[in-house]
Every structure is written in C-alpha cells, then in structure tokens.
Amino acid sequence: MDMLVVDHPLAASLLATLRDERSDNAAFRHALSQLTQMLVYEAVRDAPIEKFEVKSPVAVTEGVRLKQPPLLVPVLRAGLGMVDQAHALIPQARVGFVGLARDEKTFEPVPYLESLPEDLSGLPVFVLDPMLATGGSMVHTLDLLVARGATDITAVCVVAAPQGVDALAASGHPVRLVTASVDEGLNDNKYIVPGLGDAGDRQFGPR
Ligand SMILES: O=P(O)(O)OC[C@H]1O[C@H](OP(=O)(O)OP(=O)(O)O)[C@H](O)[C@@H]1O
Numbered sequence: 582m583d584m585l586v587v588d589h590p591l592a593a594s595l596l597a598t599l600r601d602e603r604s605d606n607a608a609f610r611h612a613l614s615q616l617t618q619m620l621v622y623e624a625v626r627d628a629p630i631e632k633f634e635v636k637s638p639v640a641v642t643e644g645v646r647l648k649q650p651p652l653l654v655p656v657l658r659a660g661l662g663m664v665d666q667a668h669a670l671i672p673q674a675r676v677g678f679v680g681l682a683r684d685e686k687t688f689e690p691v692p693y694l695e696s697l698p699e700d701l702s703g704l705p706v707f708v709l710d711p712m713l714a715t716g717g718s719m720v721h722t723l724d725l726l727v728a729r730g731a732t733d734i735t736a737v738c739v740v741a742a743p744q745g746v747d748a749l750a751a752s753g754h755p756v757r758l759v760t761a762s763v764d765e766g767l768n769d770n771k772y773i774v775p776g777l778g779d780a781g782d783r784q785f786g787p788r
C-alpha cells in the first residue's frame with residue numbers, strides 16, 4: 582500500500598498542538614483544521630488535471646483544474662473537524678458521510694450513519710478521519726465505498742498506528758494513506774501511543 586507521511590515543520594508543529602493535553606477544544610479544532618489543509622494539499626499533489634483557457638485582464642492563457650474532484654467522506658464524529666477545510670481547498674467536491682462509534686469493550690466500529698452516493702465508480706474518494714488506530718473503522722468505511730464501486734481511495738489521517746497501517750494493507754482494498762505521523766503503537770484500550778487522545782471528545786466533548 583502506498584503511504585505518504587507528510588514531513589514538514591509546520592505540520593509537526595500543529596501535530597504537537599494536537600498532542601498537547603493542555604490544548605482546549607477550540608485550540609484542538611483549529612490545529613486539526615490547519616493540519617488538514619496540509620494533508621489534503623499533499624494528497625492532491627499528483628491528481629490528474631485538465632487544462633482550460635483563461636483570459637486574464639492582459640492576455641489569454643492556460644489554466645488548470647482538477648480533472649475529477651474527489652468525494653470527501655468524513656467519518657463522524659472526529660472527521661467532521663476535517664471536512665470544512667478539505668472542502669475549502671476543493672470547493673467542487675461532493676461530500677458523503679459515515680458515522681461510526683467504536684465499542685469500548687470490543688473496539689469494533691458500530692455504524693450509525695451512512696450517507697453516500699449509490700455509484701462511486703470512477704470517482705476518487707478522500708476519507709477523512711484523524712485517527713487510524715486498529716484500522717477497524719477505516720476498513721469498515723472502505724468496505725462501504727468499495728461495495729459502491731470505488732477503486733481510488735485516499736485515507737487522510739492525522740495519526741496512524743502501525744496496526745492500522747497493516748490493517749489497511751491487509752484489507753486488499755484500493756487505498757493509499759496520507760498521514761502526519763505513524764506513531765509507536767496502541768495501549769490496552771487501543772488508543773494510539775503517544776497519539777492525541779480521543780479526537781472526537783477533544784473537539785466536541787465526551788459522548
Ligand atoms: O482504528 P480504530 O480502532 O477503528 O479507531 C479509530 C476510530 O476511533 C475514533 O472514532 P470514535 O469511535 O472514538 O468515534 P468519535 O469520532 O465519535 O469519537 C476515530 O475517529 C476513528 O473513527
């Protein structure tokens with residue numbers, strides 16, 4: 582599986598703010614939004630473009646635009662903190678939604694929302710979720726997308742555990758990963774170490 586770890590001092594600095602337990606909900610949401618901008622910017626770097634004619638006040642010249650803007654799919658709740666910034670960068674993008682809550686005992690994702698276009702064939706998809714821990718939530722989301730015909734999926738995650746990376750690779754789904762960090766591992770509660778805690782709670786408060 583292709584993986585891009587965005588290695589940039591500004592991304593690292595925002596990640597430090599996210600990790601810092603002293604960052605309150607507002608600071609956390611702000612840093613997540615800013616870091617999403619960098620991750621999505623890099624995720625789009627090699628996307629196919631098309632050329633079109635632009636008339637500047639001075640002359641006619643060539644402009645470029647994305648050939649096919651991706652479908653953005655935030656995984657609720659935590660992915661909600663990424664979608665506005667991604668959409669600001671790619672305003673033509675359509676948006677679908679998946680809602681999952683990890684069971685605290687089994688660590689399996691429990692689905693509660695699925696709002697996706699019926700046919701995803703030929704449409705690139707960016708899944709937005711800050712945390713890739715065991716990978717169960719992301720693989721569940723990939724299952725939904727592939728069942729609708731998606732063949733070109735990018736998982737945009739702020740922090741990934743090696744176990745989550747392995748789970749994506751083992752899924753066999755057509756996915757690549759863009760992340761700011763592959764962390765050390767998971768603790769007994771399947772939280773990423775060092776991670777940044779519960780990305781949903783840190784934005785919106787405890788469920
Ligand atoms: O890789 P996994 O082990 O599946 O864990 C990662 C999932 O856990 C978090 O969501 P959570 O279930 O806490 O829901 P929330 O966003 O509503 O807090 C996170 O946003 C991912 O969706």
Ligand SMILES: O=c1cc[nH]c(=O)[nH]1
Nearest residue numbers: 714772773778779780
């Ligand atoms: O570290 C983790 C693992 C799952 N979900 C989170 O929000 N954080």
Ligand SMILES: [Mg+2]
Nearest residue numbers: 779780781782
């Ligand atoms: Mg959570």
